[in-house]
Amino acid sequence: MKGWKGIWVFIEQEEGCIAEVSFELLTAARLLSRKMGLAEVSAVFLGHKIRELSDEILIYGADRVFRADHPSLEKYLTLPYTRVISELISEKRPEIFLFPATSLGADLAARVAARVNTGLSAHCTQLDINDRGELMQVVPAFGGKVMATILCPQHRPQMATIRPGVCRRGEPQKKKGTIEDVPVEIRPEDRKQRVVEVHWAKKPAQTIEEAEVVVAGGAGIGNQEDWKLVEQLADVLHGAIGGTRPPLDEGWISEEQMIGQSGKTIRPKLYIGIGISGVIQHVVGIQDAQMIIAINNDPKAAIFQNADLGVVADFRKIIPLLIEELKKLSKDKPVP
Numbered sequence: 001m002k003g004w005k006g007i008w009v010f011i012e013q014e015e016g017c018i019a020e021v022s023f024e025l026l027t028a029a030r031l032l033s034r035k036m037g038l039a040e041v042s043a044v045f046l047g048h049k050i051r052e053l054s055d056e057i058l059i060y061g062a063d064r065v066f067r068a069d070h071p072s073l074e075k076y077l078t079l080p081y082t083r084v085i086s087e088l089i090s091e092k093r094p095e096i097f098l099f100p101a102t103s104l105g106a107d108l109a110a111r112v113a114a115r116v117n118t119g120l121s122a123h124c125t126q127l128d129i130n131d132r133g134e135l136m137q138v139v140p141a142f143g144g145k146v147m148a149t150i151l152c153p154q155h156r157p158q159m160a161t162i163r164p165g166v167c168r169r170g171e172p173q174k175k176k177g178t179i180e181d182v183p184v185e186i187r188p189e190d191r192k193q194r195v196v197e198v199h200w201a202k203k204p205a206q207t208i209e210e211a212e213v214v215v216a217g218g219a220g221i222g223n224q225e226d227w228k229l230v231e232q233l234a235d236v237l238h239g240a241i242g243g244t245r246p247p248l249d250e251g252w253i254s255e256e257q258m259i260g261q262s263g264k265t266i267r268p269k270l271y272i273g274i275g276i277s278g279v280i281q282h283v284v285g286i287q288d289a290q291m292i293i294a295i296n297n298d299p300k301a302a303i304f305q306n307a308d309l310g311v312v313a314d315f316r317k318i319i320p321l322l323i324e325e326l327k328k329l330s331k332d333k334p335v336p
């Protein structure tokens with residue numbers, strides 16, 4: 001589309017630390033750039049006292065850094081970040097804008113897309129350029145059974161959030177790009193939000209490779225709300241949470257929690273698989289578990305062939321009962 005050019009990457013930064021996924025997106029942008037006749041790759045970097053971090057962005061693939069450094073941008077807030085970025089888009093007109101599919105990136109990208117009146121593909125696992133020069137945004141759909149390719153032919157920029165882990169950080173290059181400081185004007189309407197307190201999520205106490213108990217969920221869980229049952233069961237058993245590919249695609253688990261052929265191989269004393277069909281790509285990752293318990297409402301599910309104990313049931317009915325019983329047990333003695 002005429003007048004729109006270049007690829008932008010949003011650089012996620014908190015507490016003076018750039019998120020790894022930002023460097024991964026710079027790699028993705030460089031690959032797209034080659035397919036677009038070496039389109040310029042620019043990084044959009046917001047925060048406060050972030051000057052020293054900017055060089056790192058140039059070293060890992062940006063030709064230009066648009067840097068907005070202002071006290072009001074120190075902690076992430078949707079409204080001021082949206083204001084700065086959407087005004088920058090209107091002025092510079094990038095053709096493509098990539099955001100990390102993190103909670104911050106997803107929140108910001110949706111707001112920015114609405115503000116500049118364009119589309120947004122969320123949680124892309126692959127990007128490419130078609131022969132018309134459009135961004136092909138590949139998103140797993142229907143629990144990973146279909147890979148949908150989304151185009152945004154009529155609006156610019158073409159915007160997408162990309163899952164962490166889709167690309168790797170590139171090799172550091174000799175710094176040769178430029179930094180452009182963006183003037184920041186915060187208006188009263190951008191100050192409706194404020195950060196009261198920040199609570200950092202605890203890192204999982206144990207990884208699925210080292211845990212003695214792993215509770216894994218699959219596509220059968222169906223939604224984020226019901227995923228809490230998987231978490232509660234893992235909690236009461238002092239176990240780690242894992243899953244199949246669909247929960248990863250849905251963003252319920254991280255890359256480190258996927259079990260199977262392209263994920264982790266685990267050897268726990270106890271594995272409980274809930275709403276998991278038991279295809280070979282998953283089962284290869286659990287066959288060394290000492291005990292496999294499968295909960296599935298389909299008696300013909302393949303997972304039962306690998307299970308020491310199979311429960312044919314709707315997990316929504318059985319898991320709450322199981323949690324209740326385990327809690328009673330742990331009152332008498334702690335569950336190991």
Ligand SMILES: Cc1cc2nc3c(=O)[nH]c(=O)nc-3n(C[C@H](O)[C@H](O)[C@H](O)COP(=O)(O)OP(=O)(O)OC[C@H]3O[C@@H](n4cnc5c(N)ncnc54)[C@H](O)[C@@H]3O)c2cc1C
Binds near residue numbers: 221264295297
């Ligand atoms: C090259 C390649 C590599 C792959 N690598 C991996 C990998 O490493 N790990 C991985 O997991 N997958 C991997 N996959 C994907 C894999 O092929 C399957 O698509 C995936 O494992 C299926 O996950 P699932 O069992 O959760 O979903 P599904 O196969 O959709 O199964 C869902 C199950 O939930 C049950 N269910 C539905 N509702 C309920 C309910 N209310 N109560 C109880 N049960 C219910 C259903 O009966 C069904 O059996 C890979 C695929 C490819 C092509």
